[in-house]
Amino acid sequence: MHIPQEKRKGPGSKLFDKARELVFVGYSERSNSWLLFDPNTHEEFRSNEVLFDEEYQSIKRSKIKLSERLNLSPAQTTQNDVIKHVETTENAGTNAAETSADEITTSNDVNTDEIEQEYTSPNSADLGVKYDETNQQIDEDDIDPLLTYNAFNPITALAVAEATENEKDDSFDNILYALISEEIVDIDNPTFEQAMCGPYKEAFIKGIESEYKSLMENKVFSEPIDLPKGFKTLDTKIVLKLKEAEFKGAVRRAKARLCARGFKQVQGIDFFETFSPVASLDSLRIFLTIMATMDYEIDCVDVITAFLLANLQEEIYIEIPDGYPNKHLHRGKVLRLLKNLYGLKQAPMEWNSTIDTYLNIIGFKSIQSDHCIYVGNFSGEICYILLYVDDMLIATKSRSTIQLLKDAINNKFPIQDKGPVSFFLNMHIHRDRKARVITLHQQPKIEKLLSDARLTPEEKKLISKVSKIPASPDKFLSHDQCPTANDKSNAVNRTLFQSFVGMLLYIAITARPDVSTAVSSVARFSHNPGKAHWQAVLMILRYLQGTLRMRLQLGGVTKYPELRAYVDSDWAGDKTRKSRTGFVVFLCGSLVIWSSKLQKCIALSSTEAEYVAVTAAARYVIWARQFLQELGFQQPNSTPICEDNKGCIDIATSSKAHPSIKHIDIRHHFIRERVQEIKDINLQKVGTDVMVADLFTKQLPFPIFKRHRDKLQLFHH
Numbered sequence: 001m002h003i004p005q006e007k008r009k010g011p012g013s014k015l016f017d018k019a020r021e022l023v024f025v026g027y028s029e030r031s032n033s034w035l036l037f038d039p040n041t042h043e044e045f046r047s048n049e050v051l052f053d054e055e056y057q058s059i060k061r062s063k064i065k066l067s068e069r070l071n072l073s074p075a076q077t078t079q080n081d082v083i084k085h086v087e088t089t090e091n092a093g094t095n096a097a098e099t100s101a102d103e104i105t106t107s108n109d110v111n112t113d114e115i116e117q118e119y120t121s122p123n124s125a126d127l128g129v130k131y132d133e134t135n136q137q138i139d140e141d142d143i144d145p146l147l148t149y150n151a152f153n154p155i156t157a158l159a160v161a162e163a164t165e166n167e168k169d170d171s172f173d174n175i176l177y178a179l180i181s182e183e184i185v186d187i188d189n190p191t192f193e194q195a196m197c198g199p200y201k202e203a204f205i206k207g208i209e210s211e212y213k214s215l216m217e218n219k220v221f222s223e224p225i226d227l228p229k230g231f232k233t234l235d236t237k238i239v240l241k242l243k244e245a246e247f248k249g250a251v252r253r254a255k256a257r258l259c260a261r262g263f264k265q266v267q268g269i270d271f272f273e274t275f276s277p278v279a280s281l282d283s284l285r286i287f288l289t290i291m292a293t294m295d296y297e298i299d300c301v302d303v304i305t306a307f308l309l310a311n312l313q314e315e316i317y318i319e320i321p322d323g324y325p326n327k328h329l330h331r332g333k334v335l336r337l338l339k340n341l342y343g344l345k346q347a348p349m350e351w352n353s354t355i356d357t358y359l360n361i362i363g364f365k366s367i368q369s370d371h372c373i374y375v376g377n378f379s380g381e382i383c384y385i386l387l388y389v390d391d392m393l394i395a396t397k398s399r400s401t402i403q404l405l406k407d408a409i410n411n412k413f414p415i416q417d418k419g420p421v422s423f424f425l426n427m428h429i430h431r432d433r434k435a436r437v438i439t440l441h442q443q444p445k446i447e448k449l450l451s452d453a454r455l456t457p458e459e460k461k462l463i464s465k466v467s468k469i470p471a472s473p474d475k476f477l478s479h480d481q482c483p484t485a486n487d488k489s490n491a492v493n494r495t496l497f498q499s500f501v502g503m504l505l506y507i508a509i510t511a512r513p514d515v516s517t518a519v520s521s522v523a524r525f526s527h528n529p530g531k532a533h534w535q536a537v538l539m540i541l542r543y544l545q546g547t548l549r550m551r552l553q554l555g556g557v558t559k560y561p562e563l564r565a566y567v568d569s570d571w572a573g574d575k576t577r578k579s580r581t582g583f584v585v586f587l588c589g590s591l592v593i594w595s596s597k598l599q600k601c602i603a604l605s606s607t608e609a610e611y612v613a614v615t616a617a618a619r620y621v622i623w624a625r626q627f628l629q630e631l632g633f634q635q636p637n638s639t640p641i642c643e644d645n646k647g648c649i650d651i652a653t654s655s656k657a658h659p660s661i662k663h664i665d666i667r668h669h670f671i672r673e674r675v676q677e678i679k680d681i682n683l684q685k686v687g688t689d690v691m692v693a694d695l696f697t698k699q700l701p702f703p704i705f706k707r708h709r710d711k712l713q714l715f716h717h
Contacts, residue, residue, distance in 0.1 A: 001036055002049035020045075024052065188242045192322050195240050203254035204240055208323045211238075211256040211305075218308040220341065224333035227317055233334050234270070235261040236321045236341070244426065244444065258321055259343035270314055276348035279372035279388050281509055282620075284425070285440075285554060285592040286627060287373065287386050287393065292431065292438040292555030293588050296384075296395045297402045300418040301409065303355070306390030307340045309413055310350035348389065355387065358412050367630035369623060375631060379404050382632065393421060427510050430551070439717065440511040441551040446544050449503050454496055459538060466546035467539055468706075471518035471699040478575040481532040482525060490530045497529040500537050507544075511552045513594045514709050515540055517582070517696050520596045553713040554590040561588050561633050563624055565641045566686075567617040569599070570697035571606040578602055579609035582696025583617035584712070585624060591712050593620050596696040601665070607647035608664065614648060615671045617641055618681050625680060638682040644691045649683045 001020050008016040022036040022045060036045040187198065195204040215221065227233060236258055243253045265271050279287075291298050303309070317334045318341075320327050340347035356366065364376030364385060374385040381401045386393040392409075396402040409415055421429050430439045450463060483491035501523050508519045518540050525533045567583040574580065578598050585593035595616070603609035618641065625635050643649055651661055652671045674681040694700065695708040 001045060001047045002051075004049075019051075024050075190240055192238050192240065200242065200254055203242075204256065207240065207254040207256035208238065211258055212323060212325065214305040214308060215258060218305065218339060220308050220339045221318070221335035221337050224320060224330040224335060226332075227334045231315070231317055233317050233319045234264060236318050236343075237261060238322050239342075256323075257342050258323075260316075260318065260337075260341040262343045262345045262347075265345050270316055271344070271346040272314075274345045274349055276352040276389075277371045279370055279386050281425075282593045282624075283370045283373055283627065284386060284388075284393075285590075286587060286624065287384070287395070288429075288438050288440075289554040289587050289590050289592055290561060290628075290631060290633065291384070291395045292436050293558055293561060294397075295433065295436055296397055297399055298393060298395045298421045298431075299402050299406065300421040300424055301392045301394060301406060302416040302418060303390040303392070303409075304414040304416055306355075306413070307342050307344075307347045307351050310340045310347070310354040312337050312340050312344075312346075312350065314346070316344075351390070355413070358409075359385065362408055367627070369627040369630055373627075373631075378408075384631070388425060391424065393424065425510070426506075436557050437553050437555040439551040439553050439715075441549075441717075442507045442511050443548050445503065445507060446548055449500065449507075450541060450545055452500075454499075462538055463541045463545055465542060467542035468546070468702045469699070470515045470540045470543040471521065471536060472539065473699040473701050475532075475536070475699075476575060477521055477525065477533060477536060479525070480575070481530040482528040483530050492529050492531055492534045494526075494529060497534060497537065498526050500541075501526050504537070504540060512544075512550070512714075513552070513584070513591060513712055514547075514550075514695070514714060515543065516594060517580075517596045517699065518543075521699075524598075547716070549716050550714050551717050552591065553715055554592070556588055556590065558588045561628065562637075563587055563621060563628070563635060563639045565617055565621050565639065566691060566693040567610075567613050567641055567643055568691050568693035568697050569603075569606075569609040569613040571603060571609040573698055574598060576602075579612070580697045581609075581613040581616050582693045583613065583620070584693050584696065585617075585620055587624070587628075589713070593624065594696060594712075595620070604663075605660070607645055607651070608661070610643065610645040610648035611651055611661075611664065611671070612668050614641065614643055614652060614683070615668045618671050618674055621681065622674065635680075638680050640682045640684045642684050642686040642691070642693075644686055644688045646685060649685055652683055 001022050003016070003018055003020055008018070020038070022038050024034060025037045026035040027033075033046045033048040034050050036047060036050070037043070038045070187200070190198055190200075190204075195201060198204075239257045239259045241255050241257075243255055288298070316337045318337060319334055320330050324330075337344075340350050359366075359374055359376075362376070363378055364374040364383075367373050367375060372387040374387065376383055376385075378396070379401050381397050383401065383405055384395040386395075394402055394405055396405065406415065406417055410417075420431070423429065426442075426445065428441050428443065430441075431437070432439075451460075455463070481490070483489070501519070504515065504519045505523060508516045518536070522529075522533055522536045522540070563585060565583060565585045567581075569582065570580045572579055576598075578601075580596065580598050582596045583594070584591055597616075599609065599612050601612070603612060621639050621641060625639060628635060651658070652675050655672065655676065671681065675683060688694070692708045692711045695705065695712075700708070
């Protein structure tokens with residue numbers, strides 16, 4: 001950090017330091033500047049004249065257990081608990097701002113001999129295993145894998161808490177939390193250093209060895225060479241993850257990926273095009289419904305290290321990464337990438353182009369409705385492939401044909417044959433061949449969410465009280481409930497809020513349509529959530545607690561797959577006076593498409609709101625009709641869209657001009673052409689009591705909510 005000249009006055013000022021080495025801990029809430037901390041004097045600074053050195057670490061970190069220092073149990077070591085504990089120590093009467101670093105160290109009951117200093121040897125030839133200064137390997141039994149605090153010194157957290165009352169503000173919580181943020185180690189997604197000290201060390205070493213074996217076999221990069229003039233290296237990182245168990249009791253697989261830091265790539269130099277399609281979740285549900293109804297074989301295939309199989313067009317160099325064999329023998333050398341790495345911006349596009357070219361060669365063509373759905377005649381049978389990056393679902397009539405197709409793919413790309421589909425895109429899939437149905441559920445993900453360690457004991461106790469509905473019909477969320485710059489008393493942990501909402505969104509769009517409206521409502525406030533919004537999230541969790549075993553059923557015995565849709569709107573139901581559109585699309589009686597969204601314009605009447613909603617639903621219905629036609633299941637009759645507003649139906653079925661609709665945007669009149677001229681849409685009047693789309697427009701009391709939910713083919717198992 002630069003020290004201004006006015007702060008360098010006095011005798012001998014010419015020799016005073018013009019910069020100071022500090023630690024970056026966050027962003028100032030007082031001004032547009034960085035928040036910095038001096039670990040030696042325990043002072044806090046704010047400045048926008050800062051030069052960052054991300055490579056050099058001047059401070060050796062000590063490994064201690066913060067929960068033990070603060071007399072807290074590991075389960076209590078959350079941000080709020082630590083801050084509460086530290087604040088109680090302020091009354092003890094120490095003034096860290098007037099105490100030197102040496103005095104602070106001696107005034108605390110800390111035996112520094114018990115603190116194990118550690119570092120990573122730059123000459124380590126193995127996978128970066130840590131050694132102490134006497135080259136003795138760390139005893140893993142002395143390391144708590146769940147709760148480890150890497151502190152600058154043993155009393156940093158307490159020393160920061162002793163700032164004077166005048167200096168303390170809201171940023172204090174940020175400083176303290178930043179200093180303890182490394183305490184809670186994410187075992188599922190550890191860093192390289194954490195993995196080498198954690199309980200799954202051996203599993204991760206095998207994963208890293210397997211990753212480098214794949215890199216070498218696929219000739220992803222060159223031998224170590226000198227960096228050519230005019231080029232810069234691109235950073236890389238070993239990303240480690242414990243894969244979610246595919247079924248209860250299954251062994252979790254440790255996976256390693258060497259990833260490029262693609263965010264440092266420069267467009268026009270390191271990459272040009274990036275777009276790569278993936279199959280939509282709507283396509284997936286239609287695909288599964290059709291194949292279950294037709295009683296086709298459905299197998300899952302995973303292409304091993306898919307991105308490494310696509311050639312790289314640009315000239316890119318990387319530094320020799322962690323875990324590289326005999327890394328210490330190649331100091332100052334670099335590797336040229338010959339094929340794509342995960343993390344490169346162009347990698348998905350190059351892989352998709354590679355697999356698409358090969359599928360075309362063996363007789364498959366992608367459909368226009370979804371470029372990741374392929375149809376082809378293979379070995380005399382019509383076969384279908386759904387592609388999602390490197391995961392594929394293959395469907396054929398016979399088991400022998402599906403095996404021949406997998407062999408053909410394996411001849412070009414190494415694959416992992418997972419057999420009949422049971423787990424895909426983090427969705428658990430169960431099949432009843434006799435009833436010709438498939439069920440989807442997210443029970444393990446919901447259980448993981450409910451047991452999240454970041455929830456306080458009070459919140460977990462609240463979640464244990466099951467709710468019959470995901471949101472209260474008499475409580476409305478608005479921006480008025482968001483914290484303001486002058487009043488932060490209503491604020492909640494935004495990172496935690498966004499994390500939970502993100503997981504809830506995935507649950508809602510994959511297999512739990514019954515929570516879509518509630519999740520959509522809370523997601524609107526992710527940028528600045530308040531306590532009322534967090535309570536709404538907790539109520540969704542209470543509902544999921546009571547419906548853990550609920551599954552979405554697809555397929556069933558039917559003569560021919562036909563579409564049917566329901567659409568509704570809640571006129572001016574939001575505090576912004578905008579209306580909410582809700583619609584559902586059924587195929588063979590199975591729910592395959594659903595949506596709950598605020599309309600972008602303000603409707604002047606309930607009829608206008610319904611008219612806008614019908615147009616939105618019609619777009620999805622038309623797409624679904626085209627999708628089925630390209631799969632070979634043409635819809636001979638017009639698709640009924642059920643609507644409970646007669647005025648809306650009259651406007652759509654009549655071409656007469658009316659003063660009340662002159663202002664409506666021309667794009668909303670799209671429904672008229674489909675109903676009157678093309679006639680592939682048929683609007684039908686139904687009663688409000690059977691309007692299942694009402695579930696996706698507003699929060700409903702339990703009797704009505706349950707009645708509509710039962711029609712979504714959601715069942716307890």
